[in-house]
Amino acid sequence: MVGSNRLSSRILFLYVPLALFTIFLLFPFYWMLIISLKPNSLLLNTKVNPLYLTEFTLRHYRYLFENTEFPRWAWNTAVVTFGATLLSLTCSILMGYALGRFRFRGGNLVGTAVFLAYLIPPTLLFIPLSQVVVRFGIYNQYWALILTYPTFLIPFASWLLMGYFRTIPRELEECAMIDGASRLQAMWRIVMPLALPGVLSAAIFSFTLSWNEFLYALVFMGSGQMKTIPVGTVNDLIRADVFQWGPLMAAAVLGSVPVAIVYMFFVDHYVSGMTAGAVKG
Amino acid sequence: MAEVIYDHVTKRFDSVVAVNDLTLEVKDGEFLVLVGPSGCGKTTALRCLAGLEEVTSGDILIGDRVVTHIPPKDRDIAMVFQNYALYPHMTVYDNMAFGLKLRKVPKQEIDRRVKEAAEILGIQELLNRKPRQLSGGQRQRVALGRAIVREPQVFLMDEPLSNLDAKLRVQTRGELIKLQRRLGVTTIYVTHDQVEAMTMGHRIAVMNQGVLQQLDTPENLYDRPANLFVATFIGSPAMNIFPVKVVSGDGAYRLIAGEVTLEVPPSHRSRLADYVGREVLLGIRPEDLEVAVSNEAQRGDTVRLPVELIEPLGAETLVHLRGPAGTLIAQGEPRIRLNPGDVVTVRVRTEHLHTFDPQTEAAIF
Numbered sequence: 244m245v246g247s248n249r250l251s252s253r254i255l256f257l258y259v260p261l262a263l264f265t266i267f268l269l270f271p272f273y274w275m276l277i278i279s280l281k282p283n284s285l286l287l288n289t290k291v292n293p294l295y296l297t298e299f300t301l302r303h304y305r306y307l308f309e310n311t312e313f314p315r316w317a318w319n320t321a322v323v324t325f326g327a328t329l330l331s332l333t334c335s336i337l338m339g340y341a342l343g344r345f346r347f348r349g350g351n352l353v354g355t356a357v358f359l360a361y362l363i364p365p366t367l368l369f370i371p372l373s374q375v376v377v378r379f380g381i382y383n384q385y386w387a388l389i390l391t392y393p394t395f396l397i398p399f400a401s402w403l404l405m406g407y408f409r410t411i412p413r414e415l416e417e418c419a420m421i422d423g424a425s426r427l428q429a430m431w432r433i434v435m436p437l438a439l440p441g442v443l444s445a446a447i448f449s450f451t452l453s454w455n456e457f458l459y460a461l462v463f464m465g466s467g468q469m470k471t472i473p474v475g476t477v478n479d480l481i482r483a484d485v486f487q488w489g490p491l492m493a494a495a496v497l498g499s500v501p502v503a504i505v506y507m508f509f510v511d512h513y514v515s516g517m518t519a520g521a522v523k524g
Numbered sequence: 525m526a527e528v529i530y531d532h533v534t535k536r537f538d539s540v541v542a543v544n545d546l547t548l549e550v551k552d553g554e555f556l557v558l559v560g561p562s563g564c565g566k567t568t569a570l571r572c573l574a575g576l577e578e579v580t581s582g583d584i585l586i587g588d589r590v591v592t593h594i595p596p597k598d599r600d601i602a603m604v605f606q607n608y609a610l611y612p613h614m615t616v617y618d619n620m621a622f623g624l625k626l627r628k629v630p631k632q633e634i635d636r637r638v639k640e641a642a643e644i645l646g647i648q649e650l651l652n653r654k655p656r657q658l659s660g661g662q663r664q665r666v667a668l669g670r671a672i673v674r675e676p677q678v679f680l681m682d683e684p685l686s687n688l689d690a691k692l693r694v695q696t697r698g699e700l701i702k703l704q705r706r707l708g709v710t711t712i713y714v715t716h717d718q719v720e721a722m723t724m725g726h727r728i729a730v731m732n733q734g735v736l737q738q739l740d741t742p743e744n745l746y747d748r749p750a751n752l753f754v755a756t757f758i759g760s761p762a763m764n765i766f767p768v769k770v771v772s773g774d775g776a777y778r779l780i781a782g783e784v785t786l787e788v789p790p791s792h793r794s795r796l797a798d799y800v801g802r803e804v805l806l807g808i809r810p811e812d813l814e815v816a817v818s819n820e821a822q823r824g825d826t827v828r829l830p831v832e833l834i835e836p837l838g839a840e841t842l843v844h845l846r847g848p849a850g851t852l853i854a855q856g857e858p859r860i861r862l863n864p865g866d867v868v869t870v871r872v873r874t875e876h877l878h879t880f881d882p883q884t885e886a887a888i889f
Contacts, residue, residue: 414609417576420596421603422623422674432622436613 272499279303279492286488303489304497313494315468316475321501322385323460323471324453327392331449334397336442339404340430344413354405361398368394369462376463387463388471392453400445407441408434443509451502472498526587526677526710527552528573533582535568542568544734546582553708555701557725559715561757565734566714570680573712575599586677597626602671603680606687608663610655610670616642617651620670634673641672644703661692668700672707679704679711685720697723718758722746730754747876752805752885755878761810761842766849767882768806770799776824779806779879782848787824789874792889796879804888807878813854814871815843815862825874831866845870 278286282300291297307313342354372391381387411434419429435442460471461478470478476494480487528550535543543565550556558566571577573584575596583592591599602623611619617638624634642648645665655663664684671679685693685700701724704711715721721728722742730737730745730753738750749755756762768779768786777788777796786806788796796804832851835842841856845868854870862868879888 412607412609414605414607415611417574417596418603418605418609419611419622420576421574421599421601421680422670423597423626425595425597428626433611 275492275495275499278488279496281489283489303493306490307493307497311479311490312468312470312475313472313497316470316472317497319385319464319469320454320471320473320498323388323392323464324450326385326389327396327453328446328449330389331393331396331400332442332446334393335400335404335445336435338397338401340408340434342401343405343408344416354402357398358402361395361402365395365458369458372459373462383464383466383469385464385469388453388456388459391459391463392449392456396449396452400449403445403448404438404441407438407444411437447505447509450505454498454502527554527585528678528710528712529583529585530569530573531583531585533569533572533584534580535565535572535577536580541734543572543579546731546734546736548729548736548739550710550712551726553710555704555711555713555724555726557713557715557721557728558731559718559721559728559757560731560737562716563733564731566716566731567682568734569731570603570682570712570714573678574601574603574680600677601680602674602676602678603682604667604671604684606683608655608667608684608687610663610666612655615652615654616647616658616666616669619655619666620673623670623674637673637675638669641669644672645669660688661696664688664696668703672703677710679709681711681713683715684713686715686717700724718760722758728758730757732757748887749807749878750887752807752880752887755807755880755887759809761853761855763807763809763878764813764847764852765805765807765880766847766852767803769803770796770801772800778824779804779877781806784827784829784848785824786827786872786874786877788877791875792877792879795889799879799881799888803882805880805882805885807880808852808872809876810842810853810855812873812876813845813852814873815845815854815856815860816869816871826869826871828867828869831862831864831868833864834860834862843868 277294277296280296280299280301280303282298282302285291285298338357342350342357372394376382376387376391379386379390381390415433415437416426416429419433420426424432455473456471457473457477460474464471465474465478472494476491476498480491480494528548530546530548533543533546534541546565546569548556558569560566568577572579573586575591575594579592583590585591586599586601611622614622620638620641621634624637629637638651639648642651645668647662647665647669650658650662650666655666658666664687667684685696688696697720713720713724722745725742727739727741728745729739732753738745738754740748740750745754745758749758752765756765766781768781768784771778771780777793777800779786779788829845829847829852831843832846833844835844836858838858840858841860841862843854843856843860843862845852845854856862877889880886881888
C-alpha cells in the first residue's frame with residue numbers, strides 16, 4: 244500500500260504488534276518446556292526467578308518412561324490418530340467431491356445437514372455415542388475412537404474439500420474423460436494431484452484434532468492400558484489434588500512434538516489449502 | 525473420420541429447453557460451425573455430442589454408431605475447450621500423451637505422435653514446460669496438439685480462439701482452417717463470433733434459443749438468410765431493418781416508408797403478391813446502400829437522406845443516415861468527404877433487398 248513502507252511505521256504497526264503476539268503465543272510453550280526441565284527443588288521455590296532455568300534435569304522425562312505407561316499411551320494415540328485420519332479423509336474426499344461436483348436432488352440439503360452435524364458439541368454427543376460404542380462391543384478398543392472421531396472430523400474436512408474441489412475447473416475432468424478416462428481415473432489422475440493442498444489441510448486438521456482429543460478418549464477408551472496421551476497424562480500424573488508438575492509438563496512437551504512436526508512439514512500447503520478460492524487467481 | 529448426425533435431439537435443464545429438436549447432419553471431413561448468441565444452445569449441443577451432457581430425447585450418431593448413451597471416453601472424439609483445460613500439473617508432453625497412455629498406446633507410438641503433432645504446431649521446444657509457463661497462444665496450441673495426437677473421428681471445439689487477443693486470433697484462425705483441411709477430420713466448431721463462422725466453416729448452423737435457424741454455406745447464409753434472426757446475426761455492421769408498406773400500381777410494386785420509395789425488381793414481384801397493401805420488414809445490408817455525394821435526380825432505386833454521423837474505419841467509412849424509422853448504416857468509400865447534416869443521395873442495390881414477414885419473421889425474398 245502507498246505510504247505504508249516507511250521504516251518507522253513498519254516497526255510501529257507491523258513488527259511491534261507481531262512481536263507482542265508471538266511472545267503471548269509462545270509463552271505457554273516456553274513455560275511448559277522450562278518446568279519439564281527444572282528439578283523439583285526449584286519448582287515451588289519462590290526465591291528464584293521462575294522465568295529461566297538455573298539448574299537443568301531430565302529426571303521428569305525419565306520418570307515418564309520408567310514409572311508410567313507413557314510409551315504405551317503414545318502408541319495408542321498414534322494408532323487412533325492415524326486410523327481416524329485415514330478413515331475420515333477417505334470419506335471426506337468422496338463426500339466433498341460428490342457435494343462439490345454433482346448436481347443431484349437434495350444435494351444442498353445433505354451439504355447443510357453435514358455442516359449442522361459439525362455444530363453439535365461433543366459434550367452433548369458423547370452420552371448417546373457411548374451407548375453405541377457399548378452396543379457395538381468396541382468399548383475400550385481402538386475402534387471405539389477410530390469410529391467416533393470421524394463424527395466431528397468428516398463434517399469439517401468434507402466441507403473444506405468440497406470448497407477445494409469447486410476451485411478446480413470442471414473442464415479439466417471433462418477433458419480427461421473425453422481423453423479416455425473414467426470418472427474415477429479422472430478424479431485420481433487429474434483432480435487429486437491438484438487438490439493435494441486441500442487434502443493435506445484436511446489431513447493436518449484431522450490429525451491435530453484426533454491427537455489432542457480428550458473427552459471421547461476419556462469416556463470410550465479410558466481404562467487400563469488403552470489410554471491416550473491426554474487422558475493418561477491427566478489420569479496418572481494428577482493424583483487427587485497433587486499435580487506432578489514436572490512429569491506433566493514433560494508429557495505435554497513430548498505430546499506436542501508430533502503435531503509440531505506435521506505442521507512444520509506441511510504449513511505451506513496448509514495455508515494455501517485454507518485460503519483457496521478466497522481470491523481470484 | 526466420420527459423419528455426425530443429430531437426430532431430433534432435445535436437451536432440457538429442468539424447465540429450460542437448451543436444445544430443441546435439433547436435427548443436423550455433418551458430413552465426413554466437414555468443418556461445421558455452430559454459431560449463435562450466448563445461451564442459444566450451441567455449447568450444449570456440442571457437449572451432448574461429447575457425452576458431457578445426457579440428451580433428454582433423440583439420438584446422436586458418430587459414423588454409423590449410435591453414441592447417445594455411450595460415455596465420453598468411448599466416443600472417439602477430441603475436444604478443445606475455451607479455457608484450454610490443460611492439466612496444470614503435467615508437462616506439455618504429458619498433457620498431449622495423457623489420452624494415448626490411457627488407451628495403452630505403445631510408448632514409441634506415443635512419442636512419435638506427440639513429436640509429430642508438436643512439429644505441425646511448432647511447439648517442439650515447449651514439450652518439457654508446464655502450462656503455467658506458456659503464453660495464451662502457446663497454450664492454445666498445446667490444447668490443439670492434445671486433440672490431434674488422439675487421431676479421433678471428430679474434433680469438437682468450443683470457442684477455442686475467444687481467449688486470444690485480436691491479432692493472434694486472426695492468425696490462429698487461418699492456421700486452424702489450414703490444419704483442418706490438411707487433416708481432413710470432421711470438425712464441429714462452436715463460436716459466437718460470426719466472422720469466425722463465415723471464414724472457417726464449410727457450412728454454418730445458426731442457432732437461437734435452442735432452435736436451429738438455418739444450416740447452409742457461408743455465402744447462402746449471407747445472401748439468402750432464412751429469417752430475420754439469421755439476417756441480422758450474420759454480417760457486420762448488421763443489416764438495416766425497417767418496416768415498409770407494399771403498394772402496387774403501374775405494373776410495379778413499390779416499398780414505401782415515410783418519404784422513401786423503392787421499386788421492387790421484377791424478379792421478386794411474384795413473392796410479394798400476397799403482401800400488397802400490408803406492411804413487411806425490409807432488410808438492406810450496409811454495403812448495398814451506395815452513398816453518392818452528387819445531386820442526381822431521384823429514381824426508383826435512390827433516396828435522399830440526411831447524414832447523422834461519420835465513422836471512418838480506414839478501409840471503409842460507415843455513414844449513419846437518418847432513415848424513415850431510425851438510423852440506417854451505409855458502408856461508404858474510404859476517405860469520403862461528408863459532414864453531419866449533409867443530405868446525400870443513396871442508391872439502393874434493389875436486387876439485394878431482403879423482405880421478411882412481420883409476424884413469422886421468415887424471409888419473403
